Amino acid sequence: MVTDRRPYGCAALSGGSPTLRAMTEICARRPALSPSRAADFKQCPLLYRFRALDRLPETPSRSQVRGTVVHAVLERLFALSPDRRDAEAGRELVAPAWRDVLAGSPELAGLFAGPEDPELAEWLDSARALVDAYFALEDPRLIQPEACELLVEAELGADGDERPLLLRGYIDRLDVAPSGEIRVVDYKSGTAPRGLFEAKALFQMKFYALVLLRIRGVVPRQLRLLYLADRQALSYTPDEAELIRFERTLVAIWSAIQRAARSGDFRPNPSRMCDWCDHKPRCPAFGGTCPPYPGWPDLFGAGTQTARDQAE
Numbered sequence: 001m002v003t004d005r006r007p008y009g010c011a012a013l014s015g016g017s018p019t020l021r022a023m024t025e026i027c028a029r030r031p032a033l034s035p036s037r038a039a040d041f042k043q044c045p046l047l048y049r050f051r052a053l054d055r056l057p058e059t060p061s062r063s064q065v066r067g068t069v070v071h072a073v074l075e076r077l078f079a080l081s082p083d084r085r086d087a088e089a090g091r092e093l094v095a096p097a098w099r100d101v102l103a104g105s106p107e108l109a110g111l112f113a114g115p116e117d118p119e120l121a122e123w124l125d126s127a128r129a130l131v132d133a134y135f136a137l138e139d140p141r142l143i144q145p146e147a148c149e150l151l152v153e154a155e156l157g158a159d160g161d162e163r164p165l166l167l168r169g170y171i172d173r174l175d176v177a178p179s180g181e182i183r184v185v186d187y188k189s190g191t192a193p194r195g196l197f198e199a200k201a202l203f204q205m206k207f208y209a210l211v212l213l214r215i216r217g218v219v220p221r222q223l224r225l226l227y228l229a230d231r232q233a234l235s236y237t238p239d240e241a242e243l244i245r246f247e248r249t250l251v252a253i254w255s256a257i258q259r260a261a262r263s264g265d266f267r268p269n270p271s272r273m274c275d276w277c278d279h280k281p282r283c284p285a286f287g288g289t290c291p292p293y294p295g296w297p298d299l300f301g302a303g304t305q306t307a308r309d310q311a312e
Helices: 020-024 035-043 045-053 062-079 087-092 094-104 106-111 118-137 196-216 240-263 272-276 307-311
Strands: 147-156 165-176 182-188 222-227 232-236
Touching: 035 045, 035 196, 035 240, 045 240, 062 087, 062 094, 062 106, 062 118, 062 147, 062 165, 062 182, 087 094, 087 118, 094 106, 094 118, 147 196, 147 240, 165 196, 165 240, 182 196, 196 222, 196 232, 196 240
Parallel strands: 182 222
Antiparallel strands: 147 165, 165 182, 222 232
């Protein structure tokens, strides 16, 4: 066994990767806010409603499904003993991961003409290329995570008479040093963002950092995003005062969601992102008609967080 020579080494892995079917099912839990749903509401309140409350289906793209497969490969890679975590092992995990995703969501077979479709072979090769890119950013033989695909939850107070806010999300990988320092790692199958999009990426990581602060009492030492498409890493060191300010931002978002939930007034916010939205045909901003408002889920009904968010 290879000795962990980095400051981030610890215990065993947790959980297993969800299938795409599981990733689109409603969690029968108390309503919560995830990084993805918070970002949805900030971008467009109606998009939040369609995803979190109406639960309208969306058609995943090949690139989105490839991201799910790559996440599954990297989780399985860390389930191997350190001496077996090489690039060849990673490439060999791609086909089984795709088969498992397809078994859980058979409708994804429609992304290709069939198992002999040459585009499927090219797509699998592109997933292997992303796995290869991971090895250019880290040596997994030197890392023993505390957990992969870790579900984390924390409750925050809310403004006035609003319901308390439950934060919920999935962390791709959590590394904990013998000294107790925490590193949060997130894999991205796309390219590193610039400007505003970099701030959006850090929003997700600050969300995880805040949850860890609330449940462990420790500010993560490092937030690390690994962008596989261009082999870039983005690292950030938060501080407690910053996370407290971020907490107030989340509480304000939650209060706005609750106000919209009471009235049913989730207004569209047209932007250039609308061209990529599955719900554009039913959006009033483009002449569409919304389905009847389903109302807010009860305490034990459908939540605003699904396992789908761990691939986002």
